[in-house]
Amino acid sequence: MRANPDARGLLQIAASTFRSDVLPHVAPEARFAALMVANALDIAEREFKGLDAAGHSMLDALALLYGEDADDALSGDELRRRVEALQHRLCIEIAAGDFDQDGQDVLMDSLEAIVEARLGISNPKALGQQ
């Protein structure tokens, strides 16, 4: 049975309360640790909210290379396993030299999109930098 609010809801309100009501009053010597706590809560919250969306973005990115394997209906562990399987396949092909001569532009686009999907969870601020 699912409690209400659920883990995601609790995390969300804990993170925003920490930022608004706790962080401004933290002593200077504890500020670094407090900022890390806020950062960790934010990452966890984004992961709760956006893991499947990130998985689909990664699948779309890999579809640039392996179109036939993209599948919008997947979610949760199934989605994760599909992404992992395709990433593994890509690693093997890269290491074998399949992209040494051709296909580097598509590969770079794909790799960037994969990393952008993961950055969206771990550090969205880094997405805008050049």
Added chain:
Amino acid sequence: MHVVKASDQFPPSLLSGDNRVRLESWLATQAGASRVTVTEDGRLGGGAISLNLAVTLDIVGGPLAGRHACVLRAEGGGRISASIGKLREFVVLRAAFAAGVMAPEPLIACDDPAVLGHDFYIMRRVEGLGAGHAVTRSEAAQPELARELGRQLGLLHRITPETEGLDRLGDAPDCPAQETLAQYRRWFGDLARRDPVIAWGLRWMEVNAPLPGAVVLCHRDFRTGNYLVKDGALAAILDWEFAGFSDPMEDLGWFCARSWRFRRLDREAGGIADRADFYAGYEETSGRRVDPARVAYWETAAYLRWAAIAVEQGLRHSSDAEPSLELALTGRMLPEIEMDMLRHLRAIGGMAAAGMAPGAVEKVA
């Protein structure tokens, strides 16, 4: 690395009770003094692996008689793959200082576990601003600081494997690029078969590996955040715990990597100035020209090295070896580091075609 703050981890017992007495007695013997008093002035940040403690030594008698502001740097529990250990670090620091590099003067090292339980050494304390965000806050570029850092690196790179006193560092690599690649493969292990960005970085390094050239003593963590600035001028170069023999261009690539530009991504030399300023200083003292293609190669290597260290730091937390929020968050920096590497590869023209002349990443120049 500024990954782990020593201040978070320093065991409070290191200089308490018997430890202090043993240290004072050991120091008195080593310094030929009649008495040494050690006063603890607080913990210092900086250094991923080491424990840094500010101390004042009051020495009575002997050649070092007087009061000395120092740092005691001890082996911590969290040594990672790239670390060389405190005694080797001492040897490196001594060689660098002797070569005229602005490193803190190393005074004494100890490998007797009966004294403090860890290897440690003591060096003179240098005052200054170190944090990368603070150093790169300046509105104006700091070309003279970059040039001076280049000069210092050039001086360091005059030290070769033949220099006396460096036996402890082991053999110099015949081909730094190949040895580095093999090391990265060991460090990444299975991740190179799961993460295509890492796989691509390793493949790129393999195909573009430059032929062996000069091999010198490299700092291997020479970057903004690891030097001290006072009144706008360089005061000291710190954090020698990853030093070793390698291609001199490795240190230049590391210094210019995006990861260490902090507030100023546009200032490619450590977030403080243009590459040209840094390179010019380097050429003044090193006796060699900067090879931009090789620097670009080693900048790719820098992202992979930093990625491997971040992964290892994250695992130190996840494996329960050393539960720490900072280590956990460092592990989550991997995508950021990978994005920096992809941007670098885009900037230099992506993957060089197979069969191109080794080291010829022409577009960067």
